[in-house]
Amino acid sequence: MQRFAVDSTINRWEIPSLGLDQLALRAVPRPTPKAGEILVEVEAVSLNYRDAEVADNGMGNALTFPFTPASDMAGRVVAVGEGVTRFTPGDRVLSAYIPEWIDGVPLSWTQAPTQGGPIPGMLAQYVVTPAEWCVRAPRTLNAIEASTLPVAALTAWMALVELGNLHAGQSVVVQGTGGVSLFAVQLAAAHGARVIVTSGSDEKIARAIALGASHGINRNTTPDWQHAVLELTNGRGADHILEMTGGNNVERSLQAVTQGGRISVIGLLDSDRLSLPILALLASRASIVGIAVGPRRALEDLVRTVDLLGIKPVIDATYAYSQVPQAFAHLRRGAFGKIVVRVSEA
Template identity: 40%
Template sequence: MKAAILGAMPGINHIQRVVISDPGKPAYGEIRVRIASNSLNFHDFNVAVGVLPAAAGRILLSDGAGVVEEVGEGVTEFAPGDNVVSLFFPDWREGEATVANFSRTPGDGIDGYAVSRVVRPAGWFTHMPKGWTHSEAATLPTAGLTAWRALVVNGKIKAGDDVLILGTGGVSIFALQFALMAGARVWATTSSDEKAQWLLKKGVAGVVNYRTEPEWGKKIFDMTGGRGVDHVIEIGGPGTLSQSIAAARIGGHISLIGVFTGVTGDVSTGDIIAKQLKIKGVAVGNRAHQCDMIKALNATNIRPVIDCIFPFEEITAAFEHQIGNRHIGKICLEL
């Protein structure tokens, strides 16, 4: 069966497409899954280029969706033919996080889902939303769940809240959808007038181009009538955090999710204290969170925004499209 693995040298051009042995039959508590689709995340790119060091030969990609082919003894939650989707933290079932690294994250510390078939513990998957394609479901384990936990689990979002999203990547677009689902008002930043028009058509109240408006945090603050936003989906890191703080209301909530601008930098501690902000790091979520999210998705008409779908053999081209930063929503692969 086919797989995409990390080469001996880091870099997307060194990703190897190989043929590996079939995983065989599931043991007690395991299921055998035919993987039909993956989605790409910034985390996957960082593994592929060596920013997050992983072992040569590691099967790539944290997110996978597919069909159960066989279940092992003792498995009652799934049956052959069920459509399932993976977990970013397969051992984190519920409650607070128990690890502060990616040693058990598929495609990083352990083998991922860029492969035709896997045999894994049944608890490493959940059911997919009903009626979704495998590509749609593959967008959920990282991007979808991160946005859900930031706004719903941690942020306790409610109707009438103001939410700020940065850019049009997977997490931000899911946050837009979840915020509108909750009856919140959404504001956004982007670097493209074309993307700004797309966001406005999708229900965003206002958009600021951060390339032409470097003080976009103050601009967003003013656009809310001088109150500021209740929630910020902060995916930039140190290069954008000061502007996110400027955009937030007194007592607002900032979900610190991404590190697109780096992992260290200056922090406006005085402004954080003056505004009495709540800043919480968010690293995806647990299995219970994913089940709750999928329950909500089954009760709504939300469908993920997929920019494009590449054939599995074109995984390098898919990463190239990702780093081009022209996409809106998610980039997927189909096996």
């Protein structure tokens, strides 16, 4: 029989004001679900680059302090409030990043706040959340693996499958080897696409090829990587490019994309600005689309796909709950795949 803790206090990571260096573990009362809410024992929290930025500078969010960072959670329902029928105690769940975006056309940012800023995040032993803000976890993944899906995997899914209409025989350029990029490699390969990875590390390129990529381009030895993409595609260019860098790199993506292809802007590793010639964009007939994760319904679709295809998230490192500062430090250094905090041993 599943046994749940009943302690009156829990431990939660908080910052008293902006600054990741102020992160500290605090004892707080154990929350109780109200009508429409569920109490979740958090088992694992996956970290995203955004989580560190929100804690450091807010990223434009008006945070309420003390603030708990991190948006991605996998856990187990402990109790349900009055009127909840979506889940029952014992169910395994994931948090939805933009919880009020259920489906269809997205709401404005002010109407659709995000988990982990401005909504308080998940780095706690227990969280109370509206039942509508969660989805069922995949059957084929453990909590550590499942916690990586709500932001990184769903972003790749939206860029390639939901919005990109990816299909077999197409070519995809994936920039870097972080969480979104490696999910994109696996999803594209599973759909029968040809995947080209760009990275500054030959070792990481080899690992990405082992995950399903067809080719790799070292952007340090080949800074004008767009020419290599054209060579690999016999001059045609790639159907999809996941743009993770920003700045002048977008112009290279534009040169590497096929006529009428798609550039999904996801990251801003070099710059939070885009720089490209308008005439070249007009001539390419390419679509440049911003990807900001996706709705709850798409996360549910992704979960079913993960179970069906047997996709396993790439975890670079797992940290104990007491090691959250070290986990963020690893995140800042860069990772091959995801960094996950193990909150409980469940």
